[in-house]
Amino acid sequence: MIHAVIMAGGVGTRFWPRSRRSRPKQFLRIGGDRPMIEETRRRLEGLVPPERTLVVTSASQVDLVREACPDLPEAGILAEPRGRNTAPCIALAALRVVGEDPDGLLLCLPADHVIRPAETFREAAAAVLARADEARSLLTFGIPPSFPSTGFGYIECGERAAGGEPPVHRVARFVEKPDRATAERYVAAGTFLWNSGMFAWRADVILEEMRRHLPEVVEALEGPAREAGPRPSPALAAAYDALPGISIDYGIMEKAARVEVVPAPFSWDDVGSWRALERVHDADEDGNVARGRLLALDAAGVIAVAEGDHTIAAIGVEDLIVIHTEDVTLVCPKDRAEDVKRLVDGLKESGDERLL
């Protein structure tokens, strides 16, 4: 049976001041009318029922998950005592599933991506899961690059591994975020895809690979995983304390033998910064994208977000991001959207907790 693993641990600092420690990115209504995590869950409707959906999150976000995903059974929430990157998160979910469903298939998805249309996604996911089941391989969705991004890792496609649609390729190699010139070569080559962080595999297969490449992770979690749920046990807390933070990409995908990639046939956006809003929402005739009310006079290419009844008035500005929240308003040119993280890091360093 198919089980969804929704990974919802981060804060999404680049969406400050909307994202806060108490209101991480996946709980914001960025891509649609619902919190991103709930959009992710609903996208699976018809493919995976709520009772086979696991949300792996931090203990501090459990209440937010309950609120954002009212259909999710309580047992579907797996709280991590602390963030240890994706490998322990996936190990925890795989151990939980394999105990109940030894042939279980896992579809591992970040909670904060925008994917459209949902039906194409479900069809592709079903096909990829079938392949993972049949070939006992580790599968990942790769995104055909739309521009030479330096913000993503890339996957080089090797030989075709299976017929049918979507095509399945062996992974020739994973490459870290490249510089601009390298990214341009990758895009020109036509054989590179962005690493989406969305995976499909059998629970027993990923655990097998983990026992080989990350044995300490499986050993540490095997016992406590049985009791995993919305309240982390002391045993799980102790296990996490002792674990290193390690990503599934670095820990497993780059090392395992049977790794395959499928080019995503759906549109995908990781909504990495405020800039993404102009990709996932419609603009007016001047290229302004507004969530909330925008009054524009000679303004173009503005991304404006206002909470509640608040109005943003923009005169004579271009390519500016304006984000209003109750206690902070951010202004930032679009091409500096990544630097929101720097500002938040500065707040952390200064010990200014109020706005974090």
Added chain:
Amino acid sequence: MIHAVIMAGGVGTRFWPRSRRSRPKQFLRIGGDRPMIEETRRRLEGLVPPERTLVVTSASQVDLVREACPDLPEAGILAEPRGRNTAPCIALAALRVVGEDPDGLLLCLPADHVIRPAETFREAAAAVLARADEARSLLTFGIPPSFPSTGFGYIECGERAAGGEPPVHRVARFVEKPDRATAERYVAAGTFLWNSGMFAWRADVILEEMRRHLPEVVEALEGPAREAGPRPSPALAAAYDALPGISIDYGIMEKAARVEVVPAPFSWDDVGSWRALERVHDADEDGNVARGRLLALDAAGVIAVAEGDHTIAAIGVEDLIVIHTEDVTLVCPKDRAEDVKRLVDGLKESGDERLL
């Protein structure tokens, strides 16, 4: 005796969204810690007592005046039934004063200018009033131009009319707001001053000039002025309805015979738009001026105003105005500060009353 006439009728549209119909510019704390109108009144302390201070305002602003100027006697508030520019406003005040103090001197001041230091202003005002009394002339303060502004009218100084300090000159001519090239010539000439809109004269002398050049204004107001106070009488309302809007500059100053100008020995700013904040407040080392909390990262020349505890975070922007209020946030490059008026005019046209 000296009487102050504080003219407080306008809205100050360029200070939107802080200035509203219900909270005009003169009631904002722009120049200092108190509402501008109260700063204007306090600047006179030692020269004119509250009981000889008149505030001429619109009926809708009477409560705001009471709140902003707690020391002002109730009889010092003269409400105009509607705005008719400065000539009727000054006529009303002059008629009121001359009835009680036939030799009364009037110091007529807009409520929304920033002037420093107060002591220099008081000394200069006293000297100018003495000259107005003695010479029975109409005096105005002219501001030595600090740049070739196209936003002010200019006064050309004629021959020196009196010795002493500050020097008194006959006015050679008043000129309307010039174009840039003309303004540059004026500044280069060294004999032109900005028209400040601050006047000094005997009440009987200005009324004499008004009887000559604007007889209909004096005739219409002579009766109702006796009852002028915080609540406009029906007779005053009827008189104002029938009056044309006319400025004291156009109606009297450009026509009267004995008009003199004194270069202001104090620093003066009419605080015409948000841009003025960088002239009347100190900037940080990057040239950012903040009223309220500003978090700046690679931001320079920003003018940021936040209400209450609100924080403005500015990343990588330059010469940008950011004004936060409870229901609207404005962003606008400094060199478009005048266009705030256009945006507000657009709101008026669209019948959108909520934000006016």
